[in-house]
Amino acid sequence: MDATEEIVVVGAGPTGLWLAAELRLQGVPVTVLEARTERDPHSKALTVHPRTVEILGMRGLADAFVDAGFPLPTGHFGALDTRLDFRVLDTPYPFTLFLPQARTEELLEAHALARGARILRGHRVTGLVQGPESVRVEVAGPAGGYTVEARYVVGCDGTRSAVREAAGIGFPGTDASLWGWLGDVVADLTPVGGPVSRFGPEGGVMAVPMPGGLTRFVGVTPEDRGAAHPGELTLAEMRSRVVRVLGSDCSVREPHWLSRFGNATRQADAYRAGRVLLAGDAAHMHFPTGGVGLNVGFQDATNLGWKLAAEVKGTAEEGLLDSYHRERHPVGARLLASTRAQTALMAAWSVETQALRDHLSAAIAEQPSFARGLAEQLAALDVSYPPVSPAHPLTGTRAPDLPFADGTSLFALMREGRHVLLDLTGGSRAAGTDRPVPGGTRRHALRPAGREDAWGDIGTALIRPDGHVGWVGE
Known part of the structure; x- marks a missing residue:
């Protein structure tokens, strides 16, 4: 079977589902191809940070x-x-x-479907060939192999991306030298006083309650160092690590999911190669x-x-x-630097690195500006896209609500x-007359209420559409 599509998104995780919904919001047809036949019931991720909730709020979805x-x-x-x-x-x-990610994906899939996205599960991409006007995607589906001709293909198919490999995009970085572990289990936290986060010379363990009466234990211990994958995690191994760090096994039992994850750190050297994006x-x-x-x-x-819709x-x-790579690649590079630094703190088992943990913890407690800067970084509220030429300082920054x-x-x-074109003078100026304004722009002429920062001084x-400032008029 051959088919023609405007956009093919490969991967129905949070990134692929949200991208499909955003494309449909712009009126662009999109098909999502997902190798799994059903959503993964296990949740690798558990947290949604403030900037992500803001983006959901921009689309009227935050409350849900x-x-x-x-x-x-x-x-x-x-x-x-x-x-x-x-x-x-x-x-x-x-x-x-x-x-939990499983619930996040459920909500995102419902949103994408309501927008009109087409989601095909059990359809695995096996290769692609770029042409001057389209990309030919080879797919193994439930009824056999077929091809799809798409104007653009976006790989949202994870760290082992078939799209990235088929497009020949490099993925340089470092291999794993440390292996964390997690277990979603039934447990009794009473012996250690409830939810726990404890890191010391014996290793680190965090424990958080999960839906369905489960507790997630996640940790890293000195014996988890090594380049080779240590094999599948067993309940006995997890129990021994919990005992060593917390002093009790918390009666861990009935494992629902046990897994390991490494600190391999890599970044695609290009987020776009012709008609293929990542x-x-x-x-x-x-x-x-x-x-x-x-x-x-x-x-x-x-x-x-x-951008892709336009x-x-x-x-x-x-x-x-092309600005997609220019803007997001540095954000990814900064992410990798941050996670490497945090990994070093979490694997701090020597006397010296324990002292570093204590020192930084004290700095967060005693220096509000330092603590706020780290919070803004973690929350992604500080992300800014530098303009290609000199411009107002707000250009490229995230616009607050x-x-x-x-x-x-x-x-x-x-x-x-x-x-959205804001005339913050309340309509006393001809907004944007000397600046490019895209077709379909929504115009709003009112002064902001209660702002005493830079937003109170611009015209x-x-x-x-992504909530960042395109340009500013004095």
Whole structure:
């Protein structure tokens, strides 16, 4: 069977599902090909960070996700004893949302389907060939092999991405030298006083409650060092590590999922190769410190969706699609540097590295500006895309949810996925007359209420569909 599609997204994880929904929001047909026949019941990720919840809020979805999860006002950097306080951040969502990935994917799939995305499960991509006007995708489906001709293909198919390999995109980095472990089990935390995070010379263990009466134990211990995969985790191994670190086995029993994960760290050297693009774990892999992986992939998709849609519809300015790599590759590189630093803190077993943990923990507790900077980094509220030429300092930054005197706010204006042109003089100026304004831009002329920062001193601003500032008029 041969078929023709506008966009083919490979992978129905959080990144692929959100990208499909964003493309449909822009009116572009999209088909998602997923090798699994059903959603994975296990949840690798458990946290949704503030910037991701903001993006959901821009599309009118934040309440549904918050209602399904549990907001936590703090987060951690490298599992340090002093936690980061998100309540000081300039966001309507000052928390980490505890929400297992299985539920996140369920909500995202429902949203993508409601938008009109086509999701095919049990369809595994086996290869692709690029042409001047399209990409020929080879697929193994339930009824046999077939090909799809697509204008663009986006690989959201994980660290072992078939799309990345078929496109010949390099994935340089370092191999694993340390193996973390996790277990979703039935347990009794009473002997150690409830939910736990403990890191010391014997290793580190975190324990958090999960839906269905389960507890997730996740940890790393000195014997987990080594380049070779240590094999499948057993309940006995996990129990011995929990006892060593916590002093009790917490009556762990009835394992529902046991797994290991390494600290191999890699990044695609290009997020675009012709008509093939990468997002999420297909573009970057790392030790899952701080729970950032799902969130960065989600934000990759938000940056890419409107740009790829504009390219397909013929409305993109020159170089717009190439800006995806230019803007998101540095974010990925920074992510890898952060996760490496956090991994070093989590695997701090010597006297010297234990002292480093204590020193940084004290700095977070005693230096509010340092703590806030780390919180903004973890929450992805500090992500900025530097302009290619000198511009106003707000250009490329994330736009906050500006409140207006009529009771509306910026995020509410962005639900249709269009550019938003703000005349912050309240209509006293001809907004944007000397700047490019994309077709279909929504215009809003009201002064922001209660802002005493840089947003109170500008005349006009164009906000991109991904919530970043396109340009600013004095």
